[in-house]
Amino acid sequence: DAGVIQSPRHEVTEMGQEVTLRCKPISGHDYLFWYRQTMMRGLELLIYFNNNVPIDDSGMPEDRFSAKMPNASFSTLKIQPSEPRDSAVYFCASARQSNYGYTFGSGTRLTVV
């Protein structure tokens, strides 16, 4: 298995632009998580899905952020409009079932200028 695949690896965009981050979880994994990592706040959960259904989106900062999982093999995290404070590394992770190990993607480093 290729693991959790995220794209792009790096994204530089101008303030106000729309940004879409993509994630392909490991086949057969029921859970998909979006995390954000910054120097100031460390790792924090944005949203997670179980069987493609959003379960907890309490970490989504504001309405500018949205996430979808149209099928078991694909999820997107969209920021519109982007702001400099959104600059961070965004990680996607997947897990097979409750309390099985997590597998993280390589992350997308987003820079908003």
Next chain:
Amino acid sequence: KNEVEQSPQNLTAQEGEFITINCSYSVGISALHWLQQHPGGGIVSLFMLSSGKKKHGRLIATINIQEKHSSLHITASHPRDSAVYICAVSLFGNEKLTFGTGTRLTIIP
């Protein structure tokens, strides 16, 4: 107060030394995870524990549920062990992880 506290925040040691990183948490958990992140790199899951002890190569993780405490040990440390080690917990009925602030480990040759 953070639900997950790690110590030390930074640790520098000589190659070959025995390393211990500690994690304390304040709530009931269903599992505790130890993660490793190399500089500029992705996150790798090292262990998931709900009781007792696990060992993988030179790494050992222990957990004491009653004391709400876990330790990660590295025997015969090596410069390639230099990384940030992150403790995270998952709560009963909730699959999301709550993270500690990480321990930055540097092993000097």
